[in-house]
Amino acid sequence: MAEKLNSRQLKVPVTNLLKRVFSKEKFSANLDITVGEQGLVETSDRGDFRLEVWLESSPDGIRVKGRLAGSVVMECTRCLEGYRQDLDIPVDEFYRRPGLGALGADGRQVPGPEVEEEDEYVVEEGVIDLNILVNDAVMLGLPIKRLCSEECKGLCQYCGSNLNLEQCDCRGEDIDPRLEVLRTLLERDSEE
Numbered sequence: 001m002a003e004k005l006n007s008r009q010l011k012v013p014v015t016n017l018l019k020r021v022f023s024k025e026k027f028s029a030n031l032d033i034t035v036g037e038q039g040l041v042e043t044s045d046r047g048d049f050r051l052e053v054w055l056e057s058s059p060d061g062i063r064v065k066g067r068l069a070g071s072v073v074m075e076c077t078r079c080l081e082g083y084r085q086d087l088d089i090p091v092d093e094f095y096r097r098p099g100l101g102a103l104g105a106d107g108r109q110v111p112g113p114e115v116e117e118e119d120e121y122v123v124e125e126g127v128i129d130l131n132i133l134v135n136d137a138v139m140l141g142l143p144i145k146r147l148c149s150e151e152c153k154g155l156c157q158y159c160g161s162n163l164n165l166e167q168c169d170c171r172g173e174d175i176d177p178r179l180e181v182l183r184t185l186l187e188r189d190s191e192e
């Protein structure tokens, strides 16, 4: 089973930034990502897929704003070969500081509602985990059609050959689809 994206370089310490409210810092990382069935997998720590964001400190957390651009490796649904998909996705998310609410009338922080368990966008022990952001943004930003090319011929349904690379001699290759329907009907008749 594929793991969830868990790159060390995407775990960003923000303790200092949180101390200087309303300041911001630039953050960038280069990644090499493959889109697996369960989510993204980091294939190496160098790649042309780049996250470039501003981290903005506010009293209740860190805003992450910028973009993700470059290519990720995907599997073509027709021929099952890997190919590179170009992506360019704007990101704008907010990581909340847990347990902190708005400023009270006296200017002091009042305790806020507990962070719900399913909310993953939180500052945890002074660190924001941008793996979550990258994973969500890429999974949502992927095209619905996952094809190496519009013209991809796919695999032969009989022998499994990749028809983009070779021509096999399987039956059915040159059969007119209308005749194929007729043949299936005849076969069904003779079985009864």
Ligand SMILES: [Zn+2]
Residues within 6 Å of the ligand: 076, 077, 078, 079, 080, 081, 147, 148, 149, 152, 153, 154
């Ligand atoms: Zn293909």
Ligand SMILES: [Zn+2]
Residues within 6 Å of the ligand: 156, 157, 158, 159, 160, 161, 168, 169, 170
């Ligand atoms: Zn074949």
